[in-house]
Amino acid sequence: MSADTIRFNKLTIPDWSSFQIAIVKTDQPSIHRALLKMEHWxxxxxxxxxxxxxxxxxxxxxxxxxxxxxxxxxxxxxxxxxxxxxxxxxxxxxxxxxxxxxxxxxxxxxxxxxxxxxxxPNARIRYPNEDMHMDHQVNVVKRPINVNRRFFIWQHY
Missing domain, CATH: 1.20.120 (Four Helix Bundle (Hemerythrin (Met), subunit A))
Known part of the structure; x- marks a missing residue:
C-alpha cells in the first residue's frame, strides 16, 4: 500500500485493525499473482x-x-x-x-x-587410454567359470 493511498483513504481507515485488513487486501492480488506465476512456470x-x-x-x-x-x-x-x-x-x-x-x-x-x-556415425570418440598400442591379433582367453569343481566349464566365444 503506497503512502498516497493511505493519505487519500484516511477517512475510510478509522483504526489499526481496519488498516491491517486494508494492507492484506492490497497485498493479496500480488501474492495471488505470484502463486499463479509459480504454478505455471x-x-x-x-x-x-x-x-x-x-x-x-x-x-x-x-x-x-x-x-x-x-x-x-x-x-x-x-x-x-x-x-x-x-x-x-x-x-x-x-x-x-x-x-x-x-x-x-x-x-x-x-x-x-x-x-x-x-x-x-563414422566419427571415433577418443578415450584417454586409447593411445596404448594394442595388438589386435591376440585372442582374449577367459578363465573358467567355477574353479572349485572337478570339471571346468570353459567359456567359449
Missing amino acids: HQLPSESVMKYYYDKLHLCVQADSNMSSSMIIHYLIKGLNDSLLPHVIFRHPATANDFLYIAQDEETILLALNYLSYAL
Whole structure:
C-alpha cells in the first residue's frame, strides 16, 4: 500500500485493525499473482536446470516465505522439463538442494547422451587410454567359470 493511498483513504481507515485488513487486501492480488506465476512456470527447452531452479525458488519465496520443503520440491518438479522429470522423481529428492543436485546430474547425463546420438556415425570418440598400442591379433582367453569343481566349464566365444 503506497503512502498516497493511505493519505487519500484516511477517512475510510478509522483504526489499526481496519488498516491491517486494508494492507492484506492490497497485498493479496500480488501474492495471488505470484502463486499463479509459480504454478505455471515451466522450464524452457534451452533453459539450464540451475537457472530454472533459482527462478522457481524465488517465486516460491515470493508466494510464501514459509513454504515447506516438500511444497517447494513439489513446485520445482511440477515445472521441470519433461525429459528430466521421470529421472528426478525416481531419485526422490528430499530437499531443494537435493533436487538441484539430482536435476543437474540428470541434465548432464542427457546432454552427454544427446551428444553421442548426434555424433557422426563414422566419427571415433577418443578415450584417454586409447593411445596404448594394442595388438589386435591376440585372442582374449577367459578363465573358467567355477574353479572349485572337478570339471571346468570353459567359456567359449
